[in-house]
Each structure stands twice: as C-alpha cells, then as structure tokens.
Amino acid sequence: MSTASFATRPLPGEPRPYAFPRFERRTLSNGITLVVAPVHRLPIVTVIAVTDAGSVADPLGREGLASLVAAMLAEGTASMDGEMLALRFERLGTSFSAYADWDVGVASMTVTRSHLADALALFAETLTAPSFPARELERLKAERLAELLQLRTEPRGLADEMMAHFVYAPESRFARPMAGGAAAVEAITARDVGELYTARYRAGGTTIVMAGDVSTDDALALLEESFGVWGGSAPAPIAVVDAPSPGARTVHVVTKADAPQSEIRVAHVGIPRIHPDYFRVTVMNAVLGGLFSSRINLNLRERNAYTYGARSEFDWRRAAGPFVVSTAVASEATAAATREILAEIDRMRSEPITEEELTLATSYMSGVFPIRYETTAAIATALANLVVYGLDDSYFDTYRANIESVTTTDVLEAAQRHLHPERLRIVVIGDPAEVAGPLAALDAGPVSLYDAEGSPLGS
Amino acid sequence: MSTASFATRPLPGEPRPYAFPRFERRTLSNGITLVVAPVHRLPIVTVIAVTDAGSVADPLGREGLASLVAAMLAEGTASMDGEMLALRFERLGTSFSAYADWDVGVASMTVTRSHLADALALFAETLTAPSFPARELERLKAERLAELLQLRTEPRGLADEMMAHFVYAPESRFARPMAGGAAAVEAITARDVGELYTARYRAGGTTIVMAGDVSTDDALALLEESFGVWGGSAPAPIAVVDAPSPGARTVHVVTKADAPQSEIRVAHVGIPRIHPDYFRVTVMNAVLGGLFSSRINLNLRERNAYTYGARSEFDWRRAAGPFVVSTAVASEATAAATREILAEIDRMRSEPITEEELTLATSYMSGVFPIRYETTAAIATALANLVVYGLDDSYFDTYRANIESVTTTDVLEAAQRHLHPERLRIVVIGDPAEVAGPLAALDAGPVSLYDAEGSPLGS
Structure with missing residues (x-):
C-alpha cells in the first residue's frame, strides 16, 4: 500500500461517549415489577425474573434449600x-x-424476538406452576451431594467454606455454604421445597427484566398475558444476620496432610452493596488486590514469586458480604505470604496510594465499562442488580464519573474505615506440620488447628 | 392496566431478518491478511491475531510446545x-x-476505540518481539506440569486423553494431549521455544481480524503502523497425520480402583471441518447426541436414569478430529450404558430420523444463530474460524439456509458415511473388578485392561 493512506490514520482522542441503554419501569396488574431496556441491535431478547428467594431464606438446618x-x-x-x-x-x-444467589432467585433465557411470546408462555409456566416431582428432587439432591463431596476435596472450595465459617457469627446464614452442607441437603424434603416456593415465589416480590428487541408496551402486554394470572403479595422481608464472629485476629489451620501447597484466605466481614462508600472501596480494593497490577499480586507473584496469583475482593450482597484476600502458595512460603498480605493491608491504611496507582485503577474500570454491557444478557443482568440492590436509576449513567471522582484521600479514608486488620481471620488449608510453626512465629494471632472436616484438633 | 393494551400485543411472526456483519479482506504490505468487520454499535473493538502455530507444529517429544x-x-x-x-x-x-489450539496460535484483546492505537502498538510488540525470559519459561513449565498432574486425577481429563490415545495411530500428533505430557513439557527448552516461534510466527502466515468500531481503512492504517515492520514469509505447511489406530472395534478399561462412577468415551476418527458433508453431519449429530433432547441424552438420562447427561460431538479441526460420545455413569450401569450408546449409533445408520426430530434440530440451530454473534469478540472469533478453516466468505450468510435444507435422507446418508460402529474405540475409566466382566459380556469387541497410567496390565 502507498504511504498516502497514512493520512487517514485515526488519532487517539477523547473516548466517544458511551451510554448505558435507556430503560423504563412498569408495574403489572398483579404487582410484578417490570424493567425494560429496548435495545434493537439484534432481533433477540433476554428475560430475567428475579424473585425474593435467595439463600438467606433457607431455614436453619435446611441450608441449600x-x-x-x-x-x-x-x-x-x-x-x-x-x-x-x-x-x-x-x-x-x-x-x-435458574439459580439462587444469597439474595434472590434468578431465572433467565435469551431468545429470538420471533419466539419471544411462545418462550415467555413456557417461562411463565416454569416459574409459576412447578410440580416439583419427588423423583427429580431425589436425583437433584444426589447430584448436589456428589458435588459437595467433590468440592470438599478441592482445597479451594474447602478454603472458601472454612473462611465463611470462621468470619461470620455462628447464627449468620453466611457462615454456612450457599449450596448447604451434606446433612442439610440430605434433610430437605418435598414439603420444604413446596413451602419455600409458596412463601417466596410470589408476583408481589418479583421483578422481570427484559433487554433487547422489544418495546416497553409490548413487553408489558406479553407479560400480562403470560404472568398475569400469577398471584401473591410481596413476601415478608428477611432479617439477615451478617454479624462477625466475635473476638480479635485469629489464625486457623485446617489439615490437608502432606499438601505441597497451602490455600490462604485472609478475611473479615465487609460492607453491604448499597453502602455510600461503594465507589471509594471499589477503587481501594482494585489497588490493593483487585487488578493484575494490584499491590498484593505484584508483591506475592512478581516480587516474591510465592504464587501464580493473589487477589482481594469485597463480595457484594444486600447485607455485608466478606472482604477476602485469596491465594495459594508453596507450603514453605505460607507464613511469609501471610506476612506480606497483612503488610499490604496495613500499608493501605497508613499512607495514601500514588496518583499513578489511582489513575491505573480508575482508567481500567472506566475503560472496561462499555465492554461489560455488550450483550442483552449483560444489560439485563445489570438491571436486575440495580433492582436487587436498590441502586439509583442513574447508577449506570453516573458510574464512570463516580469512579473517576475518587481521590487518593478517599482511598486512604476508605481503607481506614473498611479494612480491619485487628478483626481478620487468617485461614490456611495445608499441612500443619509444615505451616503451624511459622504461622505462630508470625505473631498474627492465636493459631488453632482443625482436622480435614474443620473440627478442632485436640479438643 | 386496562385490557385495551392487549391490542398492542405483538403477534409471533416471521423472524426479522438477521444478517451477520459485513466484512472485508485486505493484505498488508508485509503479507499479513486483514479481515475487518466494522460494527459501530458500541465504541469497542476486538482484535484477534491468528498465526500458523497450532499444536500440530509441535515436534515429536515436545508436545505442548x-x-x-x-x-x-x-x-x-x-x-x-x-x-x-x-x-x-x-x-x-x-x-x-493468547493460546494455541490444534491448528493455530490465537492472540486477542477487546479494547475501547479510544485506546485502540495504543493497545495495538502494545499488542504488536507482544506478538512480534517476545523475549521469552528463561525464568518465566521455568515458571510456566512448572505451572503446566502441576495442571497436568491435576488433570490426570480427574477422570474426565484422563478419559479424554485415553480416548485420543486409543483412537489415533501412534504417529498422529492427535494421539497425544494438546498441552503435552509431563515428559514432553519437562523436555522443552528455551531453544525449542525460540525455534518454534521463529519458524511459525511470521507475517506471511498471520491473519489479523478486527471487529467493532473501526473502518477497514482505519484498521489497515493502524496495522501498517503497528505491525508493518514485522517480516517473514508464510511458514511451510504441516502434513498432519490424522490416521486412525488400526484394527476393528475394541474396548479399553483404564483402572480407577474403587471408582463408584465410570467415565465412558465411545469414539472414532471423524472428518475435517471443511468436509462437504459438514451441515448434514452437524444436524445428524444434533439429533444423535448434540442437544439436550438428543437420542443419546434422552435414552441414558431420561429413559434409563444412568447419568446426569450424555452427549456426542464431532471435534472440528483442519484435519480429522474425533467423533466422541461422552458420559459418566454409576459403575454398575457401565455395560448397559455402553450398549445403549452403540444401539443409538446403529439406529442412526439403519433408519431415517423423524421429521419432528429434524425440525427440532434445525430450528434450534437456526434460532440460536443470531444469539451467537452478539459481541465483537464472538464476531471476530467467527471470522478467525472462517480463515483458519478456509470457509467461503458467504458462509455466515448461507448458514441458516444450509442447515434448513438438510433432509432426513441427508441425515441417514451422513450417518451411514460418517459413523463407523465397526471402528469404534470404547474407553472406560473405572473399576475393572466391577466393569470388565459386563463389558466383555456385551460382545462389543476384545476388552483390554490398563493401569491408572494407561499401561497395559499383565504385559
């Protein structure tokens, strides 16, 4: 090609404006809330039904229901x-x-516009008239029990489960796995299934989100037709206990004999999703351990070569989910890696991050923002979250400005308010013979040992 | 709401026409092929670079390179x-x-339009001037060896590996895992890495696909700037051996002592992606085992409750990848499930499918088609496949018509031509004490036993 074509080379400039799709809210005659984002790029529609039937509704001893x-x-x-x-x-x-997360039950499908009416009729029947056949319940329970068994053999799954167990007060639903333990799942009966369904799957507590090639009026008419006969007022709100386990910093070593690697979790109870410090905390966590170029990852992976990767996150829920640092390291590096994690948490609280760190985090979050909402499924999921967490309708339009307005002082203050070194639970799945001594020498808190099932050793 | 709004209810009708995005081909001055699909829905662009450096280029004893x-x-x-x-x-x-599949090396990124020029400069440097530091090579090798070890403990990974081992001739690259075995990975040196890179990563053998918010002219100019100095003519084509292991149907039991479950693979060498029977075979396989409502899944899961799921697939490659039926069943159901799989393969070849089965398969494939290409990443990947497999530029525009034109007679003929019951390799990962006797009684072929590493027992 000739060099003349270089004249057409585009210059980097200001980002073209990106706007999250417009959406509207309506209410069906039976109380179902409808949120519609008409996006006519392609002849497809995603439908998400959100019911007030998350795992926080599980009765005690029926976790996983x-x-x-x-x-x-x-x-x-x-x-x-x-x-x-x-x-x-x-x-x-x-x-x-369909699945349940901590807060809600979520059912979804993505379908071409031409099949939307037929698919909605089927979708509505599935949600509003399930028969819960006993044989299928037994099959699903067996499947779930096999998965639980499998999960427990993986140090990662066990570490997450033990982290929650040690971080939350025993009476908190969050102290036990979302999908339940073996005893709880085994105990679930057809009556339990029917009771939770009747109590929590109700028109009054349901929001349906539709994103894609459909107008708000058409969506409303289609839903009146398919879901209109469903009844039920909004279910009673659930008082969620998100209290931490009492006491100061502790270290818990769960036995995996002869493990060449340790799974490490360093965690405490975080803050609810709707917290006014959400943006400050999100940027703070990005710098601490949320990005590849975060302090914890660079320290543990690049500088010390303890691990293939380390990260931190705030797990967002309606109530306070955990703040968790996660990594896996060679057994002999367990105490040293833990020391570095604690040091990075302390440093976050004691001195401001640099402007360069701030810019990296905010420009990353701002940059990926439009990439996140490319599909109708992603748009519908984002709108479902808006409803679940009670976020403002302007949330997506103001997201980038909110991220970009966070300052290094905001980050320091957020770290001081929401990172609590003195309350941390340090949980290690590994070989006690190898890791207990060095962890005790760290002086990070009293060290307790547990067997592979998480029962205290020597008691 | 009033019933009047029902008047606006949309009626199901013909699908709105869906068209795969337009795309254009260009050639850079250094021989790189460029394919651009300008899609201006969102200010983002996906870039995929496809190099002629797939795992078929691995030297013998350096599988995984x-x-x-x-x-x-x-x-x-x-x-x-x-x-x-x-x-x-x-x-x-x-x-x-970046990763390599059997046929090509694939590098990709999705970036906002405003960062495209900067990101392309970085992307080009990464692809054209890698330094392959020795320390990182050792780290990645150790990581890979740990993954291989982990994979072998999972019956699923072991079953796939053993299937390939028994299906292909020993001299075929396809007989050994794409990521290599432990000995091969350990043997890889910095010199091997440099040699494969120099031989196969070359401008002449590279195609760059860009899909998203960019014009063809802008894409060409940006690539001349970032990739223009890269050189190298197209690498020599690789003669891929896809010959089957010789001999008639056999049964191979690989020991997993006391396993409560068996992983089953029933497989033979399939056909290349570019085969003229591609659409007929795809529809045939959808009915046989490609969909939830396929014969094999309904038989094993719904009718007999042997398993949570069973499926069949043709693994498409430039050369002939395998046709594989995969499932996991309780040990005591191993022989019965195998018998049903063989019966379904025979039935596919002996009588035509019903019109209803045909319509279900073709309407599913036609229906999901627009949903598949919603993102710039999906569009770019589809175009990369067009290049890798040498498909016609009209491929996406004629896809639905090609699927819908398949008849029940086509399906029967495709089954007769491309399913080979007499050449099948039946591979079971399970407890020989439990499964060997019943499998021998099936009379499906001579049964051989292997230890957990796949070495013949008793030899």
Whole structure:
C-alpha cells in the first residue's frame, strides 16, 4: 500500500461517549415489577425474573434449600415433565436456567424476538406452576451431594467454606455454604421445597427484566398475558444476620496432610452493596488486590514469586458480604505470604496510594465499562442488580464519573474505615506440620488447628 | 392496566431478518491478511491475531510446545518484562490473552476505540518481539506440569486423553494431549521455544481480524503502523497425520480402583471441518447426541436414569478430529450404558430420523444463530474460524439456509458415511473388578485392561 493512506490514520482522542441503554419501569396488574431496556441491535431478547428467594431464606438446618428450589423449577410443571419442558425450550432455540444467589432467585433465557411470546408462555409456566416431582428432587439432591463431596476435596472450595465459617457469627446464614452442607441437603424434603416456593415465589416480590428487541408496551402486554394470572403479595422481608464472629485476629489451620501447597484466605466481614462508600472501596480494593497490577499480586507473584496469583475482593450482597484476600502458595512460603498480605493491608491504611496507582485503577474500570454491557444478557443482568440492590436509576449513567471522582484521600479514608486488620481471620488449608510453626512465629494471632472436616484438633 | 393494551400485543411472526456483519479482506504490505468487520454499535473493538502455530507444529517429544510459546508471549518483550506488559494493557482497560489450539496460535484483546492505537502498538510488540525470559519459561513449565498432574486425577481429563490415545495411530500428533505430557513439557527448552516461534510466527502466515468500531481503512492504517515492520514469509505447511489406530472395534478399561462412577468415551476418527458433508453431519449429530433432547441424552438420562447427561460431538479441526460420545455413569450401569450408546449409533445408520426430530434440530440451530454473534469478540472469533478453516466468505450468510435444507435422507446418508460402529474405540475409566466382566459380556469387541497410567496390565 502507498504511504498516502497514512493520512487517514485515526488519532487517539477523547473516548466517544458511551451510554448505558435507556430503560423504563412498569408495574403489572398483579404487582410484578417490570424493567425494560429496548435495545434493537439484534432481533433477540433476554428475560430475567428475579424473585425474593435467595439463600438467606433457607431455614436453619435446611441450608441449600433456595438453590434446590431454583434448580427444581426446570424439572416439571403441572402440564409437562422436565424432559418435555427442556425439549420445548430447545425447539424455540433457547434454554431455561435458574439459580439462587444469597439474595434472590434468578431465572433467565435469551431468545429470538420471533419466539419471544411462545418462550415467555413456557417461562411463565416454569416459574409459576412447578410440580416439583419427588423423583427429580431425589436425583437433584444426589447430584448436589456428589458435588459437595467433590468440592470438599478441592482445597479451594474447602478454603472458601472454612473462611465463611470462621468470619461470620455462628447464627449468620453466611457462615454456612450457599449450596448447604451434606446433612442439610440430605434433610430437605418435598414439603420444604413446596413451602419455600409458596412463601417466596410470589408476583408481589418479583421483578422481570427484559433487554433487547422489544418495546416497553409490548413487553408489558406479553407479560400480562403470560404472568398475569400469577398471584401473591410481596413476601415478608428477611432479617439477615451478617454479624462477625466475635473476638480479635485469629489464625486457623485446617489439615490437608502432606499438601505441597497451602490455600490462604485472609478475611473479615465487609460492607453491604448499597453502602455510600461503594465507589471509594471499589477503587481501594482494585489497588490493593483487585487488578493484575494490584499491590498484593505484584508483591506475592512478581516480587516474591510465592504464587501464580493473589487477589482481594469485597463480595457484594444486600447485607455485608466478606472482604477476602485469596491465594495459594508453596507450603514453605505460607507464613511469609501471610506476612506480606497483612503488610499490604496495613500499608493501605497508613499512607495514601500514588496518583499513578489511582489513575491505573480508575482508567481500567472506566475503560472496561462499555465492554461489560455488550450483550442483552449483560444489560439485563445489570438491571436486575440495580433492582436487587436498590441502586439509583442513574447508577449506570453516573458510574464512570463516580469512579473517576475518587481521590487518593478517599482511598486512604476508605481503607481506614473498611479494612480491619485487628478483626481478620487468617485461614490456611495445608499441612500443619509444615505451616503451624511459622504461622505462630508470625505473631498474627492465636493459631488453632482443625482436622480435614474443620473440627478442632485436640479438643 | 386496562385490557385495551392487549391490542398492542405483538403477534409471533416471521423472524426479522438477521444478517451477520459485513466484512472485508485486505493484505498488508508485509503479507499479513486483514479481515475487518466494522460494527459501530458500541465504541469497542476486538482484535484477534491468528498465526500458523497450532499444536500440530509441535515436534515429536515436545508436545505442548506451541501452547507454551503462546503463553510465553505475554511474559516479556525486548523493551519490557511481563509485569510491565500486563500493567500497560490494564492501564488501557484491556488484557492480552493468547493460546494455541490444534491448528493455530490465537492472540486477542477487546479494547475501547479510544485506546485502540495504543493497545495495538502494545499488542504488536507482544506478538512480534517476545523475549521469552528463561525464568518465566521455568515458571510456566512448572505451572503446566502441576495442571497436568491435576488433570490426570480427574477422570474426565484422563478419559479424554485415553480416548485420543486409543483412537489415533501412534504417529498422529492427535494421539497425544494438546498441552503435552509431563515428559514432553519437562523436555522443552528455551531453544525449542525460540525455534518454534521463529519458524511459525511470521507475517506471511498471520491473519489479523478486527471487529467493532473501526473502518477497514482505519484498521489497515493502524496495522501498517503497528505491525508493518514485522517480516517473514508464510511458514511451510504441516502434513498432519490424522490416521486412525488400526484394527476393528475394541474396548479399553483404564483402572480407577474403587471408582463408584465410570467415565465412558465411545469414539472414532471423524472428518475435517471443511468436509462437504459438514451441515448434514452437524444436524445428524444434533439429533444423535448434540442437544439436550438428543437420542443419546434422552435414552441414558431420561429413559434409563444412568447419568446426569450424555452427549456426542464431532471435534472440528483442519484435519480429522474425533467423533466422541461422552458420559459418566454409576459403575454398575457401565455395560448397559455402553450398549445403549452403540444401539443409538446403529439406529442412526439403519433408519431415517423423524421429521419432528429434524425440525427440532434445525430450528434450534437456526434460532440460536443470531444469539451467537452478539459481541465483537464472538464476531471476530467467527471470522478467525472462517480463515483458519478456509470457509467461503458467504458462509455466515448461507448458514441458516444450509442447515434448513438438510433432509432426513441427508441425515441417514451422513450417518451411514460418517459413523463407523465397526471402528469404534470404547474407553472406560473405572473399576475393572466391577466393569470388565459386563463389558466383555456385551460382545462389543476384545476388552483390554490398563493401569491408572494407561499401561497395559499383565504385559
């Protein structure tokens, strides 16, 4: 090619303005809240139904029930069995998926516009008239128990479970795994499933989000047709206990004999998603351990070569989810890596980050923002979160400005307010013979030993 | 709301026409092929560089080299180390990722339009001037060896590896894992890495795909600037051996003592991606085992409750990848499940599928088609595949018509031509004490036993 074409080379300049899609709210005659984002790029629509049926609704001793109820929705309705349901969704070029997270039950599908009405009828039947066949419940329970067994053999899954166990007060639902333990899952009966469904899956507590090739009026009409006969007022709100386990910093070593590696979690109870410090904390965590170029990752991975990767996160929930630093290191590096994690948390609270660190974090978050919401599924999920967490309708339009307005002083203050070195729980899954001594020598708190099931050793 | 609004209810009708984005081809002055799909929905661009450096280029005894070379690209260049590289990509709100599949090396990033020029400069340096630091090579090798060890403890990974081992002739690269075995990875030296890079990463053999908010002229100018100085003619084509292991149907039991479950693979060598029967075979496989409502899944999961799921696939490569049926069942159901799989393969070849089965498969594939290409990354990946497999430029525009034109007779003929019951390798990872007897009684072929490493027992 000739050099003349260089004249057309685009110059880097200001980002073209990006705007999150417009959306509108409506209410159906039966109380269902509707949020619609008409996005007509492609002839497809994502539908997400959010019910007030998260794992925080699990009764004591039935942990995992909300997850199981969500999974059971697809197993059959009054008029057809699970196989027929799956087949009919497949015939419409889509599939139904459902799960429960801590706060809500979520059901979703993405379908072409031409099949939307038929798919919505099927989607509504699945959500509003499930039959919960006993045979399928037993099958799903067995499947879940096998998964739990598998998860416990993986140090990563065990570490996350033990972290929650040591961080939260025993009476908190958050102290036990979202999908439940073996005893709880085994105890779940068809009656439990029916009771949770009846109590929590109700028109009054449900929001349906539609994003894609549909107008608000059409969405409303389609939903009146498919979901209109569903009833039920909003379920009673749940008082979620997110209290920390009492006491000062402690170290917990859970036995994995002869493990060449240790899984490390350093954690305490964080803050609720709706907290006014959300943006400051998010930027602070990005610098601490949220990005590849974060302090904890550069320290543990690049400077000390203890690990292939280390990260920190605030796990956002309606109530206070945990703040957790996670990594895996060679056994002999366990205490040294823990010391570095504690040092990075302390440094975050004792001196401001540099302007360069701030800019890296904010420009990353600002830069990936439009990439995050490319699909109708991503847009619908974002809007569902808006509803679940009660965020302001202007949230997405002001997101980048909110991120970019965070200062190094904000970050320091957020670290001082929301990182609590004195309350940390240091949880290590590893070989006690190798790691207990060095961890005790760290002087980071009293060290307790546990067997592979998490029961205290020597008691 | 009033019932009047029902008047606005949309009626299901013909699908709105969906069109895959327009794209253009260009050639850079140094021989790089450029494919650009300008899609201006959002201010973002995906860039994919495809090099003729897939795992089929691995020398004998150095299996895994191409994968390692791709992973090493991000570990440093002439002017900066891996940490600085990652940091600079992160600052631009993106990240560099690279891997090798069987046929090609693939590097990619998705970035906002405003950062495209800067990110392309970095992307080009990463691809064209890697420094392959020795310390990072050792770290990546250790990481890879740990992954291989982990994979072998999972019956699923072991089953896939053993399937390839028994299906392909020993001299085929496809007989050994893409990421290599422990001995091969350990043997890889810095010189091996440099040699494969020099031989296969060359402007002449490279295609760059850009999809998103960029015009073809701008893309060409940006690439001349960033990649223009890169040289090298197209690398020599590789003669890929995809011959099957010789002989008639056999059964191979690889020991996993006391396993409560068996992993089952029933497989033979399939056909190359570019085969004229591609659409017929794809529809045939959808009915046989590609969909939830496929015969194999309904038989094993719904009718017999042997398993949580069973599927079949043709693994598409430039040369002939395998046709594989995969499932996991309780040990005592191993022989019965195998019998049902063989029966479904036979039935596919002996009688036509029903019109209903055909419609389900074709309407599913036609229905999900627009949903597949929602993101710039998905569009760019689709175009990269077009290049890798040498498909026609009209491929995406004619896809739905090609799928919908497949008849039940086509499916029967495709099954008769491309399913080979007499050549199958039946591979079971399980407890020989439990499964060997019943498998022998099936009379599906001679049964051989192997230890946990895949070495023949009793020899």
